[in-house]
Amino acid sequence: MQDKPYILIIDDEKDICNLVSDILQDEGYEVAMAYNGAEAKALKAKREPDLILLDIWMPDIDGISLLEAWHDNGELHCPVIMMSGHGTLEHAIEATKLGAADFLEKPLTLAKLLLVVEKTLAESQEAPPTFQQERIHPLPIKPFEPIGRSPMMNTLRQKLKEAAKSDSNILLIHTFGSEIAGIASYIHTNSQQKNAPFLELSFNSLTLNEVKELIENTEKRSQLLQSVEGGTLYLSNLEQADEQTQRLIYDLLQTKSYLHPQTGTLTASNIRYLFSAQPSLYSLVDSGDFNEGLWHLINVVVIEIPSLSEHPEDVPELISYYVHHFVEDKHLTYRHFSIAAQNRLRNHHWKGNNLALKNIIQRLLVLGKSDEVTLEEVNSTLEHDLKMEQNDPLAITDHLLLHLPLREAREQFERAYLIAQYERSEGNIANLAELVGMERTNLYRKLKSLDIDPKKGY
Incomplete structure (x- = not known):
């Protein structure tokens, strides 16, 4: 007889913990409960669960931080479903980047709880965890239909819809600040792949080690491709892809296949590729610094997004x-x-x-x-x-950042950005949270990590 799935519930609200436990046990699951982070760590270390239900707000450590610790230490070996009565989209995105499989809002409904638990367990048994680097967006990017009734926007909408209907690779050329990810998602939602996955892989923020892993680790690459099979893989900031990465993309487009993660057999892929780049890509092509073969593969349908x-x-x-x-x-x-x-x-x-x-x-x-x-x-x-x-001496310009490693450049930008927004919000933390689109608890954590103390003049 097959063992019953073992589920660990982590929630400081004992009534909710007991209620969820009773429901899951009635459905035949084996359940353990933890009322804080310390108990959760101990129970997980004692026996690895098949699934974790993790509340965000707890007295000793918040659920996001606990998930992050397991993720960073390589201890996340089972799917995690986050729970919160005061959740936001930001929480969902942050949790999913760290490996969470789903997000449940309280009050929990019986039907929703069981549906998500069953679905998550089934998916975890069918395949190993997919490649989920921070730069791959597992949550849908909201489609952005170009706004406006000008002839230019009417023409752009028509071009995007026509391109979406084809199976051709599409290259979007845009300047900074365009709603480019939303436009790529808009193409996907108007295509035959609209009911399949849509993932973004950005070369603007991938580290060299992450790119190297994709190039050299066949299993990781196969997991990524399998996770988007039948859908759309959106590769953004293509002008920042180095020579090795360009060759990897060229090989993906040429071979149209990958090694199946479970069987190890060569499997034909059915993936639609979208690309976006800033106009500097043209200069790289002219100077010979961009892979010529790759350029011919992506230079099929090119749509320039007006500024x-x-x-x-x-x-x-x-x-x-x-x-x-x-x-x-x-x-x-x-x-x-x-x-x-x-x-x-x-x-x-x-x-x-x-x-x-x-x-x-x-x-x-x-x-x-x-x-x-x-x-x-x-x-x-x-x-x-x-x-x-x-x-403003803190204003970040391109020439100040280009000589820095990515992590350091990002930290400098985030610090300058938050200080500038704090001044604009007239020293009001609630207004600052609204301006930067962060929940206040996460904002305080970010300020602390960047060594920003508004009370002490930063």
Whole structure:
């Protein structure tokens, strides 16, 4: 007789812990309970569970930190389902990056609990854990349909829809700050692969060791490809892929097969590839620094994403879209943008494209004191940004970062970014959390890790 799956429940709320335990035992599972992190570590060390149900909020250590410790120490040998009564999308993303299989919101419903548990256990038995580096997004990236009624946007939408219907590789050329990941997801949702996985692999943030692992570790590469079989693999920041990585991509596109992780047999792949790069890719091709064979494989359907400054007439519609996004999805307070305010934003030169506009709108919603966003308020915000860009010694520019290792450059940027946003939020931590899109507990942890203490002047 096959052993019953052994499930470890970790939750400081004893009533919930006991209730979930009773439900799972009635369904035939073997269950153990831990009411804090210390008990959880001891029980896991004593016997490895088949599945862990892990609450985020606990007295001695939060669930994300506990999951991170198991992940970093190589001790995560079973699927983990996170639970929280005050969860956010950010928690879900952070947990999934660390290897969590799913995320349950409290109050738990019997049907949802059993469905997720059964599904997770079944998936863990069918295949080994998939390659889940931090730079691969296992959660769906929200599709972004280009906004606006200008001829340029009408043409772009039509191009994207037509390209989505084909099986050809697609290359998206864009400048910084475009909604490029959302556009790639938009292509996927309009394709025949729309019901299959969509994953992003970014060469902007992969470390050399991670790229080397993908190149040299056949098993890891096979797990990655199997996890997206039948769907879309989106490779972003292609201009930053080194010579070895370019050869790896070339081989993937040429062979269209991989070694099956379980059987070890050569398996034909059915994967749609999307690529994105900044215009500097053209220079690499011209200078011979980009793999010629790979260029011919990806230079099939090339779509250039216009910068926001090329279609300023669409800014008012984008303002409406982003306001709706922050009010509906982020629960910020609605504010009406006056015609004068919209016109000022319409005529601003957006070097940071959609991202810069989106950040300004978020800040105006968070920090505003009245129901209407005025022209004066917009002018003040734009002037403040320009002043900081010109005079702030902490402002990060490309030439200051290029000589640094990736981790160090990222830390410097994060530190400067958070200090700048703290000043913009007038020293209010609640406003800062809204501006940077972080839950307050995680924000405090991030500030501490970067040695930022606002009370002491950083």
